[in-house]
Amino acid sequence: MTDTPKALSRQQQWRKRNPKSYLAHLAVCAALRHGVLERQPCAVCRDPKTEAHHPDYERPYEVVWLCRKHHKALHAAQKKGAA
């Protein structure tokens, strides 16, 4: 894929497609900043570098902490299951 300056970035495209997950993500960032939420190690492998996964985007503060690898794996599994 070639990136032109005019095209929306991947991140912007993702935001447009997933407004709820984007808002949930913002809520987590704010909660982390304010000390409401604390980043946890990966629930699977205890890797300290984690991303917040939302089982339910309607509940932005209910997150599962997963490293990039296990986060991707979970979404891949969900996609398969949902299809």
Ligand SMILES: [Zn+2]
């Ligand atoms: Zn992991």
Ligand SMILES: [Zn+2]
């Ligand atoms: Zn996720």
